[in-house]
Amino acid sequence: MASNMTTVEALQVLIDQRRDKQIVITNQGSSREWPKLAEHPLDFHFLPSAMGAAIPLGLGLALAKPDYEVIVISGDGSLLMNMGTLATVTASSASNLSIILLDSGVYAVTGCQRNAGSSGNVDYAGLARATGFENVSHFTDESSWRNGLSDLLTSAGPRFVWLNVTAEHHTLPLGKLAPIEQRLTEFQSALGDS
Amino acid sequence: MFTGSEITEILSELGITDVVWLPDSEMGKWESSLESADELRLIRVCREGEAWAVAAGLLLGGQTPVVMIQTTGLFESSDSMRNVLFDLHLPIFAIVGARSWLMPDSNDSAKTFTEPFLKSWQIDYRLIEAVEQKPMLANHFRHCQEKNQPGLVLIAESSI
Numbered sequence: 001m002a003s004n005m006t007t008v009e010a011l012q013v014l015i016d017q018r019r020d021k022q023i024v025i026t027n028q029g030s031s032r033e034w035p036k037l038a039e040h041p042l043d044f045h046f047l048p049s050a051m052g053a054a055i056p057l058g059l060g061l062a063l064a065k066p067d068y069e070v071i072v073i074s075g076d077g078s079l080l081m082n083m084g085t086l087a088t089v090t091a092s093s094a095s096n097l098s099i100i101l102l103d104s105g106v107y108a109v110t111g112c113q114r115n116a117g118s119s120g121n122v123d124y125a126g127l128a129r130a131t132g133f134e135n136v137s138h139f140t141d142e143s144s145w146r147n148g149l150s151d152l153l154t155s156a157g158p159r160f161v162w163l164n165v166t167a168e169h170h171t172l173p174l175g176k177l178a179p180i181e182q183r184l185t186e187f188q189s190a191l192g193d194s
Numbered sequence: 195m196f197t198g199s200e201i202t203e204i205l206s207e208l209g210i211t212d213v214v215w216l217p218d219s220e221m222g223k224w225e226s227s228l229e230s231a232d233e234l235r236l237i238r239v240c241r242e243g244e245a246w247a248v249a250a251g252l253l254l255g256g257q258t259p260v261v262m263i264q265t266t267g268l269f270e271s272s273d274s275m276r277n278v279l280f281d282l283h284l285p286i287f288a289i290v291g292a293r294s295w296l297m298p299d300s301n302d303s304a305k306t307f308t309e310p311f312l313k314s315w316q317i318d319y320r321l322i323e324a325v326e327q328k329p330m331l332a333n334h335f336r337h338c339q340e341k342n343q344p345g346l347v348l349i350a351e352s353s354i
Contacts, residue, residue, distance in 0.1 A: 050273045056247035088244055
């Protein structure tokens, strides 16, 4: 589906409306762009990662930390690789989890090769509903996403948000990220402190 | 090998909070015991690669999970396991049903590749293939906890 919202614009909406006790897990394309835009102790940039693993990792955190809100930003290529994870989420008791799907139709990290959902053949909102999500939203432009986010996060979870974004090649945030061991220690410390 | 109540009791004594599982036909018999244990949470995944990532999130959040899958699922999940154990260096413990292990004439490739797989990944594992070896489960878990390292116990099975 055509969109003129960039990944950076989509992420900036989340950054602008960030709340207390909100864990944000970025992955793949978003983990390359978010660190260039913002820094927060409760950010976890899942880099290096295993493709498709961000949502289950976020689920584990949401179950472990029910007093926090966990937001997982996933790409469409990652979700296509691990669609069953949506059923895993709804089968769990986690209501403090939001999945933000950035759908560009391409593998944004490897150079924008088209993925299997690139021709608009996958209805991600329908997929989420079919796997048990009751709170499902779809935004195709930055303005409606910005206006919709606030209400969305106050409604019952788990939540699934499908954002159409432009196809862009995302490069590593060189110099922006500490080694993973240090980031994990700092993240766990922030979880303990906040 | 283990009954459901035995496993539940052992996991509870070890302080395990969550079992992230995709069972096989032998571990599946433990479901009602695991499900009914007040101190354990049973988390069902759709594919084994998810199990390592869910366990990673639980561990980062301060819980003590175990991954419980079959050898076939271990093979399937290796990229996720690689990331969690070797990129993130999280000391996650797994209990893995060793398919066909107690079938001496089996040419099941899942049996053939189990130990070479674990050795190549440099996973510190123990194999429980007889009743008298049951204490090895708790002992190896404690060993891995003390070393703050990942670990795995293979439980020999007589079915596929």
